Amino acid sequence: MDRIDALRLFAAVAELESFTRAAERLGMTAGAASKQISALEDRMQARLLERTTRSVRLTDAGRALLERVGPWLAEYDAIENGLVAEQAAAAGVLRVSAPVDFGSSRLIEPITRFMAQWPGVEVRLEFSDRMVDLVDEGFDLGVRIGQLNDSSLIARRLAPAPIKVVASPAYLNAAGAPEHPNDLARHDCIIDRNKSAPNQWRFQRGDDAVEVKVSGRLTLHGARAAVCAAANGAGIASLPAWAAHTSLDDGSVVEILPDWAPDHRDLWAVFPSNRFLAHRVRLLVDHLVDWFSDGL
Incomplete structure (x- = not known):
């Protein structure tokens, strides 16, 4: 039992004038409660309670301690209960x-x-x-x-957040469509610096894994910028499928290498x-x- 709990037990014994009833309130045995009060008295170097077979009374030292810690315990309990309620409530920032x-x-x-x-x-x-x-x-x-x-x-x-590799029809008509991930090394690829390894594109097809070092004349930050650049013919972009949906639907870009799955995310x-x-x-x-x- 920590010191706050010991003080809370002391206050309960003083209020109820009974070790047994205080112990029941706090979910412990009367014997354990008596030992904890004795340990508290040892720490305080003062007798806090007078015990008889019929009653428990505060000593002068006990009364002085209760006057000091009683309001503090009440405030502490209010703070603790308020935090618990706040944690449980669907409210706050x-x-x-x-x-x-x-x-x-x-x-x-x-x-x-x-x-x-x-x-x-x-x-x-x-x-x-x-x-x-x-x-x-x-x-x-x-x-x-x-x-x-x-x-x-x-x-x-x-x-899941799958990746797609896309380019505009105009770019593919001019530069040709890659048939294998290794072909990307010969293409203008759009480099997105938001990726952890922007120049290393990885692909998987069944048991085959391929990693290609790509390069390109356009470097930028962000998937929306990359798909916009691809739609305007700047090259081939590797980007999240969610960012490419609209452009794929309206035909401003098309998916390439659909049989090869880029890095899974x-x-x-x-x-x-x-x-x-x-x-x-x-x-x-x-x-x-x-x-x-x-x-x-």
Whole structure:
């Protein structure tokens, strides 16, 4: 039993004038309660309670201690109960970090739907393509795409995030369509510096794995910029399928090497710890799992 619990036991014995009833209130035996009070008296170097076979009374030292710690214990319990209630309630501030392109195009709608469902929650959504340190920077939740390397974070998979390789029909008519990933080394490829290895493109087909070193005249940051550049004939882009859907549908780009699967990626919700996780964070993670259950 820690010192706060010992003081709480002392206050209960003083209030109820009984070791037995105080022990019952705190879920312990009367013998254990008596030992804890004795240990507290040893630490205080004073006798706090007069014990008889029929009653328990405060000594002068005990009365002085209770006058000091009684209000403090009440305030401490109020703070503790308030924090527990806040953790359990679907209310309060949620700080969420996400990549710029994905966050601004695919995360706004589920976040606003969540806020409509839980009007007590305030969301502070911040977009950044750098690797944000959730703990040091005070974020409750991060949404990330790719492979996770930080083992200190708890991660929950939201959806697969496949990659597609695309180019405009005009570019392919002029430069020819690659028939094998190795052919990409001879093409103008759009280099996205947001990727961890922007010049190394990896492919898998069955048991065959290929890694190609690519180059190109255009270097940029972000999937939306890459698909726009590809649609304008700047070269071949490797980018998330969710970023290419509209351009594929309207025909401004076409998929190439469809039999070869580029690097597999996933969409994740990551957070610092499962222990003492605020209820509003759990609710948002569950909401995102449900929202992206049909994929991106």
